[in-house]
Amino acid sequence: MAMDPLAAIKVTFFQECEEQLSELESGLLAMEAGDTDSEIVNAVFRAVHSIKGGAGAFSLENLVRFSHVFETALDLIRGGDIPADQDTLKLLLRSADVLADHVRAARDGGSVDEGRSHAMAEELEALAAGNGPAVAVDEDTGEGFADFEFKPVLIQLDDVVAELPVLPTVDETQKVKTFNIRFYPQVGLYQKANESGLLLRELARLGDMTATLDPSGLPLFDLLNPEDAYIGWTIVLRSETADEAAVREVFEWVEGDCFLEVAEEAESTGLASDVSPEDASDDSSDAALHASGSTSDDFDVLALIRQAQGAEQAMAEPAPVKPAVATATPKVDAVATAAAPKVDAGKSREAALDAKAQASARDASPQTIRVDLERVDRLIDLVGELVINQAMLAQRVGEAGLQRASSVAVGLDDLEQLTREIQDSVMAIRAQPVKSVFQRMPRLVREIAMMTGKEVRLLMEGEGTEVDKTVIERLSDPLTHMIRNAIDHGLETPADRIAAGKAPEGVVKLAALHRSGRIVIEITDDGRGINRPKVRQIAIDKGLVAPDANLTDDEIDNLIFMPGFSTATSVSDISGRGVGMDVVRRSIASLGGRITISSRPGQGSTFTLSLPLTLAVLDGMVVTVAGQTLVAPLTAIIESLQPKVGEVRSLGPNAQVIAIRDTHVPLIDIGRTLGYRLTSPPPTEGVALLVEGEGGARAALMVDAIQGQRQVVIKSLEANYRPVPGIAAATILGDGRVALILDVDAVMVPRPHDFPVLSDGPDDLANSILPLAQAG
Amino acid sequence: MPAASSLQVLVVDDQMTIRSLVRSGLQQIGINNIEEAPDGEQGLRNLIARPAHLVITDFNMPKLDGLGLLRAIRAHPPLAKTAVIMLTGRADKELVQRAVQFGVNNYLVKPFTVATLKDKIEAVVGALT
Numbered sequence: 001m002a003m004d005p006l007a008a009i010k011v012t013f014f015q016e017c018e019e020q021l022s023e024l025e026s027g028l029l030a031m032e033a034g035d036t037d038s039e040i041v042n043a044v045f046r047a048v049h050s051i052k053g054g055a056g057a058f059s060l061e062n063l064v065r066f067s068h069v070f071e072t073a074l075d076l077i078r079g080g081d082i083p084a085d086q087d088t089l090k091l092l093l094r095s096a097d098v099l100a101d102h103v104r105a106a107r108d109g110g111s112v113d114e115g116r117s118h119a120m121a122e123e124l125e126a127l128a129a130g131n132g133p134a135v136a137v138d139e140d141t142g143e144g145f146a147d148f149e150f151k152p153v154l155i156q157l158d159d160v161v162a163e164l165p166v167l168p169t170v171d172e173t174q175k176v177k178t179f180n181i182r183f184y185p186q187v188g189l190y191q192k193a194n195e196s197g198l199l200l201r202e203l204a205r206l207g208d209m210t211a212t213l214d215p216s217g218l219p220l221f222d223l224l225n226p227e228d229a230y231i232g233w234t235i236v237l238r239s240e241t242a243d244e245a246a247v248r249e250v251f252e253w254v255e256g257d258c259f260l261e262v263a264e265e266a267e268s269t270g271l272a273s274d275v276s277p278e279d280a281s282d283d284s285s286d287a288a289l290h291a292s293g294s295t296s297d298d299f300d301v302l303a304l305i306r307q308a309q310g311a312e313q314a315m316a317e318p319a320p321v322k323p324a325v326a327t328a329t330p331k332v333d334a335v336a337t338a339a340a341p342k343v344d345a346g347k348s349r350e351a352a353l354d355a356k357a358q359a360s361a362r363d364a365s366p367q368t369i370r371v372d373l374e375r376v377d378r379l380i381d382l383v384g385e386l387v388i389n390q391a392m393l394a395q396r397v398g399e400a401g402l403q404r405a406s407s408v409a410v411g412l413d414d415l416e417q418l419t420r421e422i423q424d425s426v427m428a429i430r431a432q433p434v435k436s437v438f439q440r441m442p443r444l445v446r447e448i449a450m451m452t453g454k455e456v457r458l459l460m461e462g463e464g465t466e467v468d469k470t471v472i473e474r475l476s477d478p479l480t481h482m483i484r485n486a487i488d489h490g491l492e493t494p495a496d497r498i499a500a501g502k503a504p505e506g507v508v509k510l511a512a513l514h515r516s517g518r519i520v521i522e523i524t525d526d527g528r529g530i531n532r533p534k535v536r537q538i539a540i541d542k543g544l545v546a547p548d549a550n551l552t553d554d555e556i557d558n559l560i561f562m563p564g565f566s567t568a569t570s571v572s573d574i575s576g577r578g579v580g581m582d583v584v585r586r587s588i589a590s591l592g593g594r595i596t597i598s599s600r601p602g603q604g605s606t607f608t609l610s611l612p613l614t615l616a617v618l619d620g621m622v623v624t625v626a627g628q629t630l631v632a633p634l635t636a637i638i639e640s641l642q643p644k645v646g647e648v649r650s651l652g653p654n655a656q657v658i659a660i661r662d663t664h665v666p667l668i669d670i671g672r673t674l675g676y677r678l679t680s681p682p683p684t685e686g687v688a689l690l691v692e693g694e695g696g697a698r699a700a701l702m703v704d705a706i707q708g709q710r711q712v713v714i715k716s717l718e719a720n721y722r723p724v725p726g727i728a729a730a731t732i733l734g735d736g737r738v739a740l741i742l743d744v745d746a747v748m749v750p751r752p753h754d755f756p757v758l759s760d761g762p763d764d765l766a767n768s769i770l771p772l773a774q775a776g
Numbered sequence: 777m778p779a780a781s782s783l784q785v786l787v788v789d790d791q792m793t794i795r796s797l798v799r800s801g802l803q804q805i806g807i808n809n810i811e812e813a814p815d816g817e818q819g820l821r822n823l824i825a826r827p828a829h830l831v832i833t834d835f836n837m838p839k840l841d842g843l844g845l846l847r848a849i850r851a852h853p854p855l856a857k858t859a860v861i862m863l864t865g866r867a868d869k870e871l872v873q874r875a876v877q878f879g880v881n882n883y884l885v886k887p888f889t890v891a892t893l894k895d896k897i898e899a900v901v902g903a904l905t
Contacts, residue, residue: 005800013793039838046790046836053865054793057887150872152882152899155859 006058013054014107015370020047021100022439028096029442032089041084045074051103060106066121067102070095073124082127091127095120097443176207176238178265179247184217184232185258191227194254200233202250207239232259373469376429383419383426384617384713388732390419395735427614431466434512434521437476438463441483441510448487455494455505456487462512467519468614474591475521475611478584482523482607483508485581490527490605500602502526514613521609530599532556539565557597561585589693589745592618592635620712620741621689622733623703626676629739631712631731632701636744638690640706643667643683658683658700660690666748669702673747674726691744699748714741780806780904784826787812788819788833788845789863794886798832798863801893805904816840820848823855830859830901832884835871843871846878859900 027044030037052067073092076082098120101112181203185196200211214232218224237247247262254260394412402409438460449456467475491497491506498504509524532553539545539559551559559565563582588595593611612618612635620631621640647659648667656667667688669680680702688700712731717724717740728743785807787798795812802810811828813819817840819833831849835842842862849855862875862883872883881900884893898904 005796009793009796009800012796016791016793042836043838046838049836049865050791050793053886054791057793057797059887150876150883152896153859153879154902155857155881155900 010058013058014103016054017051017103017107020050021096021103023047024096024099025093025439025442028089028093031084032086032093036084038078041078045071045078048074048099051099055106062112062117063102063106066099066117069121069124069128070099073128076128088127091123093442093446095124097446100443176240177242179235179237179239179242179244180261180263180265181235181237181247182232182261183235183251183258184214184260185229185254187228187230189229189254189257192254192257194257196229196231196233199250199254200235203235203237203247206242206246206250207237209235209237211235371429376426380426380430383423384715386419387423387713388736390415391733392736423617427468427617428466430469430614432469432472433464433466434472434475434519435463437472437479438510438512440476441479444480444483445487445508448484452488453493454487454491456491457505457507459507459509460511461509465512465514465519466613467512467611471519471591471611471614474587478587478609479510479521479523481584483510486523486525486527486605486607490525490529492528496528500528515610519611519613521611522606523609524604524606526604529601529603529605530557530560530597532601535559557599560597561595592633594635617711618714618731618741619709620731621709622707622739623687623689624705624707625674625703626671628671628676629707629733629737630670630703631710631739631741632689632691632703633728633741633744634709636691636693638692638698640687640689641700643686643688643700643702645684648683656683658688660700665690665698665700667700667702668748670742670747671702671704691748693745693748697748701742701744701747712739712741778829778901778904781808783807783830783901783904784809784828785811785830785832786819786822786828788814788816788831788837788842790814790834790837794834794863798893801888801890804890805894805897807897807904816842816845816848819845823849823858824852827855828858830861830897832861832863834863835865835868835875843875843878846875846880850879861896861900 024044024047027040030040048067048071052064052071055063055067077084082088098117104110105112203209212234214234217230217232219230244262244264251258251260394416397409397412442458445456445458486508492500494504497506507526511522513520536551536556540547542564544559544562544565545551560581565580565582585595588609591611593609596608597605599605619634621634621637623630623632643658648656650656657664658667667683671677672680683702686702686704687706688702690698690700692698715730715732717727717730726743726747727740729741730738731741733739785802787795787810789795799810811822813822815837820840833842833845846860849858849860859881862872862880864872864883864885866885875883882896884896
């Protein structure tokens with residue numbers, strides 16, 4: 001290890017800081033949205049507390065100082081001394097931004113905006129002042145607190161068992177009471193704002209609980225009202241502390257809205273002895289385990305945790321309540337089945353519940369490892385090779401004339417299935433929730449709102465939607481830009497909004513979802529919508545469209561994606577830097593994505609991005625051109641068609657257009673463009689692929705024949721060979737041949753001498769060609 | 777006088793940074809049998825599976841905090857004698873006072889030096905060799 005250990009730990013620290021900052025922000029946002037769960041408040045506190053703790057270890061004084069002030073305020077909120085109202089939360093969110101700046105300054109050696117940081121710290125101090133006791137910081141010498149006598153407790157190491165002992169079961173048999181509870185909510189329970197899950201969770205606090213769900217009250221599906229309660233529960237509760245009154249108290253609020261029966265079992269004695277021989281044989285492993293008293297499994301932990309949690313502190317959040325609440329443990333299960341002698345049907349169900357409970361216990365603490373990205377990429381490369389090899393093998397087997405049912409062919413099918421699963425799994429390693437990009441947006445929105453004087457609420461949906469890491473990384477800039485645009489151009493000022501009869505606060509919504517193998521991201525604002533007359537006029541003024549062009553609303557909206565188009569009369573520093581939506585469109589296109597817009601005057605606009613889930617594989621159409629095999633990306637292809645005589649018109653010796661419905665698009669022979677042949681065969685003998693390039697421009701690409709659609713693994717030409725004009729990448733086909741993947745945008749760029757057009761925009765192209773074509 | 781190399785230590789903290797710092801400090805003292813857990817619950821699971829001589833634990837952690845872990849250790853006879861050192865912040869005097877009631881063996885204020893870490897451990901298990 002070249003790195004000294006402390007430096008390595010520091011790297012870890014900054015990574016953890018990012019996680020904690022993100023937790024801090026999402027926690028504060030949840031609080032802002034009205035969630036006052038103490039676990040959230042505590043997590044928020046803990047995030048800042050942890051940053052401070054780590055910063056102290058590395059003597060990052062500025063970071064320690066700011067996080068200390070921040071922590072003090074949060075501690076008072078946690079203790080209820082300061083109400084977490086909207087103003088306070090806005091302050092805390094801005095403080096979180098400043099804290100993030102401090103962390104990054106400490107990491108990258110930069111500096112923070114001192115004025116802003118000071119002002120923020122003062123605001124936080126003012127918030128804390130006069131609210132509860134100021135937290136006295138004990139000056140600690142490193143040895144101990146001043147004025148505090150503490151005598152370390154020496155232990156005898158021999159007393160501490162060093163090797164794995166056989167732990168005797170905690171003696172709880174005498175005191176434990178067992179309650180058999182039947183809880184059947186009446187249909188209207190939920191309408192009175194009660195919830196079975198919460199009650200069961202409350203009940204689970206009293207002791208070890210096994211709940212068995214009784215779905216027999218469920219009506220047929222078409223009679224089911226999702227707002228009604230149909231499910232009943234049989235519960236076995238074992239508790240050292242609770243009496244019947246305590247159990248009934250849990251159900252106090254639903255008295256009259258449910259059927260409740262609480263029966264205490266006479267005496268609960270030895271555990272294993274309660275299990276009938278029949279059960280013991282079924283549950284032999286569990287029973288044997290308990291009979292022998294050897295308990296290295298989970299149940300003691302759960303029991304101990306509950307014990308430890310008892311009384312004063314409500315620390316841990318209870319286990320998530322599944323439809324069937326089961327803090328099921330092997331031991332309790334055995335008792336439960338003994339108590340309720342409906343063994344057969346219950347057995348497997350309880351086993352399932354048990355498994356589920358264990359699974360959910362595991363879910364509660366997701367195990368993660370940090371892996372060098374290069375290793376994952378290497379794995380992805382190898383899996384790509386595997387896919388290719390498998391395809392080649394399949395083809396050889398087919399060529400060898402083996403029967404479909406032969407063992408080799410069957411084995412190969414299995415291999416194909418496995419290969420696909422491996423590919424999916426490996427891709428899933430790289431997949432990350434879009435959250436990592438989305439979580440940067442709240443801060444952006446706050447800052448732009450402040451700069452523009454607009455009031456904005458950001459709603460986010462589908463942050464858990466997963467997509468390949470590379471896609472995520474390259475999504476950040478376009479999204480940032482579009483959010484800026486939505487606020488700067490889309491939303492009106494509060495005064496304008498009120499005048500338009502809207503709420504002063506504008507809403508920007510960012511949503512992600514999966515749709516047919518792609519990820520779709522929508523950015524919606526409820527602002528004024530696209531100002532079409534203005535957009536049209538600007539496009540005319542800039543010579544982007546003919547003054548007399550007859551454009552649909554949709555076409556006008558799409559003009560904003562044209563290069564050089566900008567509606568801002570002055571380049572504001574917000575939407576800024578002079579780049580427009582064409583840059584956004586290009587960066588989305590470079591990811592194999594598309595962007596569309598829909599807008600309604602006065603009601604707002606929605607930008608929709610559709611992107612592939614990964615950049616490692618591509619859905620392609622395999623075609624033949626002049627004896628060569630090429631792959632065209634499916635995302636670029638709108639349709640394929642067979643040109644008919646009369647549809648194709650010549651515009652001079654080197655240029656042709658084809659009539660597709662009511663427009664004309666350039667007809668480009670791929671074979672000639674790539675230099676495979678000097679003269680093109682008659683278009684009517686080939687197939688035309690109607691494609692759309694990144695600028696929205698369309699063209700028809702002539703190929704000789706279509707072989708089929710296929711998912712191909714992308715191999716970089718730059719990395720393996722050298723860049724080739726008109727070619728984006730390469731792939732290896734099932735028969736082992738290398739096929740080139742077309743760079744659609746490169747081959748369709750119209751050369752000035754070929755096409756008499758004003759620009760390569762989407763619609764003016766057709767408009768400018770149309771008169772010529774009609775004349776010809 | 778216990779040999780540092782024979783000592784088994786469990787470090788419980790939700791921050792990997794702090795766990796790594798403690799681990800690094802322990803290694804400098806000559807203690808190499810170190811396990812880590814990210815919260816009290818996992819720490820307790822580890823202890824039940826593999827008991828340790830000494831637990832060094834943070835206070836504020838998700839799921840089960842340091843006090844909860846301490847109480848659980850003291851409540852479970854086979855673990856009850858395990859030595860527990862609490863990691864605390866400078867302002868956490870009250871927490872330490874409460875931990876004393878639950879039988880904490882010692883405490884260690886963050887940030888700490890390796891020398892302090894060694895002193896605090898030796899005050900609990902005796903001078904290390």
